[in-house]
Amino acid sequence: MMLWLDSADSAAPALPAVWLIPTGASPRNLAERSELRRGTARRLLARQLGCTEEDVAIAHDPAGRPLLGLPAASGIELSVATRAGIVAIALARQPVGVDVERIEAPTAPPLDVLHADERKRLAAMPLALRPLAFAQIWAAKEAYVKALGVGFRRAPESFAVSLLSETAFRVDDPSHPTQARGHLRTMKNGGQEILAAAAIVLDGG
Known part of the structure; x- marks a missing residue:
């Protein structure tokens, strides 16, 4: 079961949980997006762990996956994403991934980046339904490779x-x-704008 929340001021009674936080921000570049994610995640983690933001440190492993460096020994895994002013943060006790994608106008999605089975399913859908389905599939794929800790070094197809x-x-x-x-x-x-979010928790380490 996944708990969905929509405020960085809301603590989850149990994990796993995903926060989809509307910030109203419009980051102009990758550095601003990174700062928005990091600042929102530190605020949320402080609330969840009952400490101050100064006590929270987020690091990254060699592959770029975010890690909770402080507080030490919290046992919490996290994943973050940003899209169109929404910051998505997933917390779990096992490897977790989250992503959020904008649902684009009803045009033909880029099927060449998908697995053959996904292409077949999308091709069988009415054109009007494909933008949502493509956004959901892509968000799910990105959440999965984040949980694996490899990102899209793993080919999406x-x-x-x-x-x-x-x-x-x-x-x-x-x-x-x-x-x-x-x-x-x-x-x-x-x-x-309507956005599609996906989150996944993997068993084991």
């Missing part, structure tokens, strides 16, 4: 995402023997 419902997806990955299941949500960013 090398594993397949199946949309099971409006709130769930499955990953079929030939490199891993078990199917992984994740969670989906759509939301508005306070303006006219």
Whole structure:
């Protein structure tokens, strides 16, 4: 079960949990996006752990995955993403990934970056439904590779995402023997844009 929250001032009663936080910010470059993610995550973690923001330090492993450096021995894994003024933060006790994607206008999505099974499913959909489905698939793929800790050094077409419902997806990955299941949500960013979010927690380390 995944708990979804929408304020950095809200503490989760249990993990895993995802916060989809509308900030109203419009970062102009990668540095500003990174600072927005980091600042929002530190505020949220301080609230969740019952400490001050000064007591929270976020580091990165060699692959770029964020790590909670302080407080030490918290046992919390995190993942962060930013899109269109929304900061997404996932916390769990196991490897976790989160992503959020903008649902674009109803045009043909770039099918060449997808697994063959995903391309077939999208091609079978009415054109009007493809933007949401593509955004959900891509968010799920990015959340999955973040949870793996490799990012898109892992080719996105090398594993397949199946949309099971409006709130769930499955990953079929030939490199891993078990199917992984994740969670989906759509939301508005306070303006006219609709965004698709995906989060997944992987068993084991």
